[in-house]
Amino acid sequence: MVAPNPPPVPLLSQHDWASLRMELIWIYDREVLANNLLMSNDPTRGNKAWLIRQGHVRISTGTRKTLEAGPGQWIFLPRESTRHHFSRNARIFSIHFLCHWPSGDNLFQGREGRIIASQEYPDLEAKGRTLERMIRQHQPDSTTDYARQFSDYGLFLRFQSLFLDWLGEWFRAQVAQGERIAGQKTGDNRALEAVRCLNDAPLDQPFPKAWLERETHLGEPHLNRLFLQYFGVTTRKYWERRKLEFAKACLESSVMPVKEIAYRLAFRSDSHFVIWFRRLTGQRPGEYRKKDGPTPA
Numbered sequence: 001m002v003a004p005n006p007p008p009v010p011l012l013s014q015h016d017w018a019s020l021r022m023e024l025i026w027i028y029d030r031e032v033l034a035n036n037l038l039m040s041n042d043p044t045r046g047n048k049a050w051l052i053r054q055g056h057v058r059i060s061t062g063t064r065k066t067l068e069a070g071p072g073q074w075i076f077l078p079r080e081s082t083r084h085h086f087s088r089n090a091r092i093f094s095i096h097f098l099c100h101w102p103s104g105d106n107l108f109q110g111r112e113g114r115i116i117a118s119q120e121y122p123d124l125e126a127k128g129r130t131l132e133r134m135i136r137q138h139q140p141d142s143t144t145d146y147a148r149q150f151s152d153y154g155l156f157l158r159f160q161s162l163f164l165d166w167l168g169e170w171f172r173a174q175v176a177q178g179e180r181i182a183g184q185k186t187g188d189n190r191a192l193e194a195v196r197c198l199n200d201a202p203l204d205q206p207f208p209k210a211w212l213e214r215e216t217h218l219g220e221p222h223l224n225r226l227f228l229q230y231f232g233v234t235t236r237k238y239w240e241r242r243k244l245e246f247a248k249a250c251l252e253s254s255v256m257p258v259k260e261i262a263y264r265l266a267f268r269s270d271s272h273f274v275i276w277f278r279r280l281t282g283q284r285p286g287e288y289r290k291k292d293g294p295t296p297a
Contacts, residue, residue, distance in 0.1 A: 055090030078113035144253035
């Protein structure tokens with residue numbers, strides 16, 4: 001149901017909007033696997049949207065709220081830890097993606113999940129299906145590990161264009177349902193330029209200190225003061241958070257060996273990676289994978 005008075009979308013500069021991190025993690029349309037019928041969801045790993053094709057799903061939150069969706073309904077998962085239980089015949093169209101500010105805050109303020117009828121927003125499914133078919137055509141082995149597939153830049157731009165078309169429909173649906181934009185915390189071009197550098201820098205290389213200084217004309221101490229003021233973390237902590245996101249995604253949605261993940265994140269050895277991962281999460285990579293992956297919904 002559309003909110004009677006949807007909140008206005010704030011006017012921000014193109015530079016501010018461009019600082020949003022928007023990335024597709026996976027997209028697929030299939031039956032829910034038997035070992036995924038009862039699972040948990042960690043909201044720190046981005047947004048998930050499911051269109052229920054058949055069967056149903058029941059989602060329980062930490063605040064004891066319950067959401068139930070059936071065929072023909074979209075469910076936007078809550079921004080809190082949840083447990084979900086699918087019926088045995090369930091089939092879903094699943095899209096997992098990031099859309100957040102440099103601070104790590106999600107684009108929208110709300111944390112509650114939403115259920116909407118697919119017929120209310122037909123383009124949400126139509127544009128999603130176009131994207132899914134395009135990816136399946138060029139990367140037939142890609143299911144839940146789209147983000148780690150390789151392609152040339154031209155193909156990436158084609159994927160990204162279709163993803164942004166779908167994201168626009170998701171945005172329109174969220175606003176119509178009454179969601180409010182979380183405020184962008186800075187208009188300082190130097191901080192935003194640094195964020196773009198950190199988001200674009202390859203993770204298999206060391207921290208891009210020289211690139212940051214060249215692009216912002218600021219030394220690391222001065223840039224860290226800006227980051228702490230606007231985002232609450234230093235540049236190196238932001239870089240570390242990006243690496244952790246990648247590591248979690250690999251463990252959650254692929255069978256990539258831990259040694260390979262360590263290599264892709266520029267660790268000198270897999271043992272250094274294991275120590276680092278455990279320090280940040282309290283779990284060894286193998287423990288995390290056993291609990292949360294590798295074939296999520």
